[in-house]
Amino acid sequence: xxxxxxxxxxxxxxxxxxxxxxxxxxxxxxxxxxxxxxxxxxxxxxxxxxxxxxxxxxxxxxxxxxxxxxxxxxxxxxxxxxxxxxxxxxxxxxxxxxxxxxxxxxxxxxxxxxxxxxxxxxxxxxxxxxxxxxxxxxxxxxxxxxxxxxxxxxxxxxxxxxxxxxxxxxxxxxxxxxxxxxxxxxxxxxxxxxxxxxxxxxxxxxxxxxxxxxxxxxxxxxxxxxxxxxxxxxxxxxxxxxxxxxxxxxxxxxxx
Amino acid sequence: xxxxxxxxxxxxxxxxxxxxxxxxxxxxxxxxxxxxxxxxxxxxxxxxxxxxxxxxxxxxxxxxxxxxxxxxxxxxxxxxxxxxxxxxxxxxxxxxxxxxxxxxxxxxxxxxxxxxxxxxxxxxxxxxxxxxxxxxxxxxxxxxxxxxxxxxxxxxxxxxxxxxxxxxxxxxxxxxxxxxxxxxxxxxxxxxxxxxxxxxxxxxxxxxxxxxxxxxxxxxxxxxxxxxxxxxxxxxxxxxxxxxxxxxx
Numbered sequence: 001x002x003x004x005x006x007x008x009x010x011x012x013x014x015x016x017x018x019x020x021x022x023x024x025x026x027x028x029x030x031x032x033x034x035x036x037x038x039x040x041x042x043x044x045x046x047x048x049x050x051x052x053x054x055x056x057x058x059x060x061x062x063x064x065x066x067x068x069x070x071x072x073x074x075x076x077x078x079x080x081x082x083x084x085x086x087x088x089x090x091x092x093x094x095x096x097x098x099x100x101x102x103x104x105x106x107x108x109x110x111x112x113x114x115x116x117x118x119x120x121x122x123x124x125x126x127x128x129x130x131x132x133x134x135x136x137x138x139x140x141x142x143x144x145x146x147x148x149x150x151x152x153x154x155x156x157x158x159x160x161x162x163x164x165x166x167x168x169x170x171x172x173x174x175x176x177x178x179x180x181x182x183x184x185x186x187x188x189x190x191x192x193x194x195x196x197x198x199x200x201x202x203x204x205x206x207x208x209x210x211x212x213x214x215x216x217x218x219x220x221x222x223x224x225x226x227x228x229x230x231x232x233x234x235x236x237x238x239x240x241x242x243x244x245x246x247x248x249x250x251x252x253x254x255x256x
Numbered sequence: 257x258x259x260x261x262x263x264x265x266x267x268x269x270x271x272x273x274x275x276x277x278x279x280x281x282x283x284x285x286x287x288x289x290x291x292x293x294x295x296x297x298x299x300x301x302x303x304x305x306x307x308x309x310x311x312x313x314x315x316x317x318x319x320x321x322x323x324x325x326x327x328x329x330x331x332x333x334x335x336x337x338x339x340x341x342x343x344x345x346x347x348x349x350x351x352x353x354x355x356x357x358x359x360x361x362x363x364x365x366x367x368x369x370x371x372x373x374x375x376x377x378x379x380x381x382x383x384x385x386x387x388x389x390x391x392x393x394x395x396x397x398x399x400x401x402x403x404x405x406x407x408x409x410x411x412x413x414x415x416x417x418x419x420x421x422x423x424x425x426x427x428x429x430x431x432x433x434x435x436x437x438x439x440x441x442x443x444x445x446x447x448x449x450x451x452x453x454x455x456x457x458x459x460x461x462x463x464x465x466x467x468x469x470x471x472x473x474x475x476x477x478x479x480x481x482x483x484x485x486x487x488x489x490x491x492x493x494x495x496x497x498x499x500x501x502x503x504x505x
Contacts, residue, residue: 058348060348060351060355061355062354062355062358062359064354064358065351065354065355065358066351068350068351068354069347069348069350069351072347072350073347073348084332084335084336085318085321085323085332087331087332087335088323088328088329088331088332089304091325091328091331092304092308092323092324092325092328095309095325095328095361096307096309099309099361099362099499100307100309103502103503103504104503107503107504137502137504140504141504144504154503157392157503158503160391161392164391168303168307171303172303
């Protein structure tokens with residue numbers, strides 16, 4: 001498994017593998033050091049996106065599709081429900097998070113975390129690093145993050161979407177024990193990677209008063225030994241924020 | 257089960273063809289997606305209907321629950337059918353199929369829908385627009401109804417269609433169907449590209465494998481039956497706002 005931190009896309013197949021009880025070789029790529037655009041990694045995944053998984057002589061990319069593959073190909077507890085309509089709901093929520101909600105979270109994250117984290121590097125080095133990025137979309141994203149080019153309008157739209165998404169997650173988790181069905185599934189693996197630090201990153205929108213179902217759900221996933229093992233593979237302060245879930249109650253006053 | 261669909265183009269094409277390929281029993285009801293007909297359905301405000309990433313597409317209703325997103329509806333039909341006739345049996349080939357469809361929905365479908373609505377504008381009155389549950393989908397509708405299209409987005413969309421056809425042409429080298437066996441990837445690719453032959457003809461020039469493949473798709477009885485559900489003379493020219501163009505640029 002070629003991955004960065006157990007966070008967003010990298011953490012999805014990592015946690016899925018751990019849930020299936022499959023051991024894997026970890027190749028940690030430092031996203032903030034642009035390891036994912038270096039020739040050694042481009043030989044594995046020419047698109048330069050993380051994560052990628054080598055299984056036998058094949059390389060798989062796209063984290064959500066990798067998770068479905070992992071679930072199908074390895075024995076171990078199933079991570080997709082049996083019922084066809086539940087399976088549809090798992091896929092619907094993963095796509096909603098991958099394509100609508102997560103990009104808004106990540107725009108905020110890149111603006112406040114990734115951009116500032118790399119901005120102190122040598123300007124010429126940064127310029128060269130951007131030019132090495134294979135996908136034009138990723139080149140645009142890095143340029144915006146590094147030079148702080150996110151506009152107020154698009155940041156406001158991202159904040160609006162994060163608020164809408166939190167309300168939707170809270171409502172869905174009020175109807176069911178898990179996000180997409182009555183059993184733990186890939187949708188929960190996906191959602192935890194997106195939301196594990198919600199009460200810290202969005203304290204005025206997500207806490208035990210406003211979103212009790214989300215907090216119950218996050219704590220239930222964090223309580224799984226597999227989740228602990230997965231997050232222990234992280235190296236940055238960003239993923240250590242998961243420890244917020246050890247608090248049994250996070251009230252609204254936490255926001256101030 | 258009831259399948260509410262629009263003209264057999266884009267996501268409605270995928271869902272109708274997948275329904276007939278699998279032989280699942282369902283009531284089939286035509287709604288005018290290009291006039292916002294989906295937003296009058298009883299399930300319109302359910303989150304999985306209102307917030308579908310696909311934009312305007314068909315809705316399958318089972319026990320009052322509205323289901324959207326054509327590729328996943330096709331997977332649902334395939335699961336119900338038990339014969340798994342729409343997905344490869346090998347897990348790696350399934351991964352390839354899901355990845356193919358994902359990239360299509362992220363890159364090709366937004367471009368096709370943008371070009372489609374700029375050439376064939378949908379119509380919606382204020383009452384319909386007010387019913388749309390998703391704020392960003394409503395904004396795309398307002399632009400579409402007003403005929404507001406950005407020239408740089410149109411140009412970028414044409415480029416993305418040309419790239420998609422290049423990818424098709426390469427993939428079809430030595431293959432009858434995109435994944436080897438016929439699959440949802442063939443339906444979803446046809447769904448978004450069929451209407452582009454008219455709008456971006458240069459993308460299809462000297463692409464014989466893609467042209468032959470389109471003909472093979474049309475010759476399938478289930479596809480012919482899906483296309484026969486059309487109410488308009490040219491269903492591939494019927495468009496409504498689709499998935500949004502990637503906000504990251």
